[in-house]
Amino acid sequence: MLNVHQIALGYNGTPLIEGCSFSLEQGQVCAVIGHNGSGKSTLMRTLLGIQPPLAGRIDWHDPASAPKGQPRNIAYLGQSADLDHQFPMRVKDAVAMGAWKGLGFWTGIDQAKADRIDYALTRTGLAEMADLPLYACSAGQLQRCFFARAIVQDAPVILLDEPFSTIDQSTEAKLVEIIREWRAEGRGLIIVLHDLSAVMGLADTCLLLGDGRASFGQADDVITIDNLIAHHYLSETQAEWLTLLQQKGAS
Numbered sequence: 001m002l003n004v005h006q007i008a009l010g011y012n013g014t015p016l017i018e019g020c021s022f023s024l025e026q027g028q029v030c031a032v033i034g035h036n037g038s039g040k041s042t043l044m045r046t047l048l049g050i051q052p053p054l055a056g057r058i059d060w061h062d063p064a065s066a067p068k069g070q071p072r073n074i075a076y077l078g079q080s081a082d083l084d085h086q087f088p089m090r091v092k093d094a095v096a097m098g099a100w101k102g103l104g105f106w107t108g109i110d111q112a113k114a115d116r117i118d119y120a121l122t123r124t125g126l127a128e129m130a131d132l133p134l135y136a137c138s139a140g141q142l143q144r145c146f147f148a149r150a151i152v153q154d155a156p157v158i159l160l161d162e163p164f165s166t167i168d169q170s171t172e173a174k175l176v177e178i179i180r181e182w183r184a185e186g187r188g189l190i191i192v193l194h195d196l197s198a199v200m201g202l203a204d205t206c207l208l209l210g211d212g213r214a215s216f217g218q219a220d221d222v223i224t225i226d227n228l229i230a231h232h233y234l235s236e237t238q239a240e241w242l243t244l245l246q247q248k249g250a251s
Contacts, residue, residue, distance in 0.1 A: 002058070004056070022216040023216075026156075031207070034231065077159070126144055155187070176201075225243060
C-alpha cells in the first residue's frame with residue numbers, strides 16, 4: 001500500500017529526521033513511536049499531503065490514487081487536544097462527516113450511507129447519545145465518536161495520532177477491538193503510540209524516530225533497550241529500571 005524511501009522531515013529546510021524509510025502492507029499495523037519533538041506529527045502531516053518531505057519519495061500503491069499519487073481516501077484521527085470541543089455539533093453529525101466525501105452540491109446521504117452511520121454509532125456504543133452535543137461528551141466518548149466517523153468513511157488507509165492518550169483502559173480495550181477488525185478487513189493502519197505494551201500488542205511493524213533518524217522493522221526487532229536508548233526514547237536510568245522490572249517479572 002505504501003513505500004517511503006529515504007525521506008527527510010522538517011521545516012524551513014531544517015530536517016528533524018533524515019533517511020526515513022518504511023512500508024505498509026494491506027492488513028498491517030505500523031506503530032510510530034519516539035520522544036516528544038522527534039517528528040511523529042510531522043510524519044503524519046507529510047503522509048496526509050499537508051506538508052511535503054524535504055527529500056526522498058513517498059509511493060502509494062493505490063489504483064484510486066489522485067494524480068500526484070496521494071490516495072483519495074485516507075481516514076485521519078488527530079489528537080483530541082487539537083479539536084474545538086465547543087463546536088455546536090451533535091455526535092451523530094460528527095459521525096456523519098465520514099460520509100461527506102463524494103457528495104455533490106445537490107446530493108445527500110443515501111440509505112446505504114445512513115445505514116453505515118447507524119452501524120458505526122451502534123458499533124462504538126454511541127447510539128443512545130447520538131443527539132448529545134460534542135461539548136457534553138467525555139474524552140472517551142469523543143474518541144469513540146471519531147472512531148465511528150472513520151468507520152463511516154470506510155477508508156483503506158487509516159492514520160491514528162495517539163488515539164489512547166486521553167481515555168481509560170476500558171474504552172481503550174473497545175477501540176483496540178475496532179483496530180483489529182480494521183486490520184482483519186485488509187486496511188493498512190499507521191498509529192502513533194506512546195505505550196510500548198500497546199505497540200507490542202497491536203503492531204506488526206514499528207517505526208522508531210529520534211536523534212534525527214529512524215529505525216524500521218518488525219516490532220520485536222525494533223523495540224529493544226539499545227534502540228530505545230539510541231533514539232533517546234529512554235534514558236539509561238529508565239532502561240536500567242525497565243531491565244530490572246523485566247528480570248523481576250521473569251523470575
